[in-house]
Amino acid sequence: MHSRALSALLSFETRLPFDRLPEWQDLRRQPLAEQGLALRDAALRARLVAAANAGDYGRVVGAEARRPDYDWLFLLEDPTGPHRSIAAIARERRLDPVEAMIQLALERHLRALFVQPLANENDEHVLEMMRHPRSVVTFSDSGVHVSQIMDASLQTHVLAYWVRKRRALTLEEGVRMLTLEPASAWGLHDRGLLREGLAADLVVFDPDRVAPLMPEVVDDLPAGARRLRQKAAGFAASIVNGVVVLRDGESTGAFPGRLLRGPLAQP
Numbered sequence: 384m385h386s387r388a389l390s391a392l393l394s395f396e397t398r399l400p401f402d403r404l405p406e407w408q409d410l411r412r413q414p415l416a417e418q419g420l421a422l423r424d425a426a427l428r429a430r431l432v433a434a435a436n437a438g439d440y441g442r443v444v445g446a447e448a449r450r451p452d453y454d455w456l457f458l459l460e461d462p463t464g465p466h467r468s469i470a471a472i473a474r475e476r477r478l479d480p481v482e483a484m485i486q487l488a489l490e491r492h493l494r495a496l497f498v499q500p501l502a503n504e505n506d507e508h509v510l511e512m513m514r515h516p517r518s519v520v521t522f523s524d525s526g527v528h529v530s531q532i533m534d535a536s537l538q539t540h541v542l543a544y545w546v547r548k549r550r551a552l553t554l555e556e557g558v559r560m561l562t563l564e565p566a567s568a569w570g571l572h573d574r575g576l577l578r579e580g581l582a583a584d585l586v587v588f589d590p591d592r593v594a595p596l597m598p599e600v601v602d603d604l605p606a607g608a609r610r611l612r613q614k615a616a617g618f619a620a621s622i623v624n625g626v627v628v629l630r631d632g633e634s635t636g637a638f639p640g641r642l643l644r645g646p647l648a649q650p
Contacts, residue, residue, distance in 0.1 A: 593617030
């Protein structure tokens with residue numbers, strides 16, 4: 384299971400729930416800078432807000448952006464949270480929630496990120512499931528959803544949020560969740576512990592600094608396709624088979640790893 388809500392990330396750089404609405408489509412086809420200029424037109428904003436509030440969002444599948452519930456749509460300011468809801472921000476600013484989203488985006492040069500939970504949005508429920516003896520925490524497909532979901536920070540979230548910020552777990556409990564428990568679940572019994580004779584796969588980090596950084600949108604896939612990327616702070620080195628592969632979060636160019644198959648894998 385996840386160490387936090389399973390959420391879609393939304394932004395003007397990638398996708399919004401409003402993209403499927405006809406009134407928004409002409410705007411969203413334009414380059415980002417031109418969208419920013421157009422959104423400063425009060426009359427256009429009023430039409431977009433009206434369309435967003437009355438529009439037919441249709442049926443969504445999987446991690447697609449869905450009709451917004453503004454009490455459960457959040458501005459991403461700190462990767463570990465807690466996050467302020469768009470509904471709360473709109474009330475503070477005395478704006479319609481759609482207008483508030485547009486204003487927040489313009490203030491950040493249209494690079495604001497919004498979090499739309501898909502499951503496990505209640506932190507206390509997440510903690511209860513993490514503590515269940517049959518839970519294995521932080522498995523994910525990381526970046527396979529490309530520009531929809533970013534789960535590369537699930538492991539770092541355990542250390543930054545549940546261990547340091549919330550103090551709901553000890554450091555030892557957090558490390559065990561990230562090492563021994565997933566290795567044991569996959570039947571990889573030669574790793575997951577610091578012990579003579581086991582694989583020398585190590586991560587060196589500062590428990591007082593370790594934290595996910597803000598996600599960012601990059602265009603580095605084949606043909607310049609877009610994806611979400613998220614790095615982390617507080618990691619000094621990642622070591623695979625005794626060789627440093629990451630130092631201070633940057634690749635060393637070494638690839639000493641190999642594909643591992645658990646005992647249940649098909650031959």
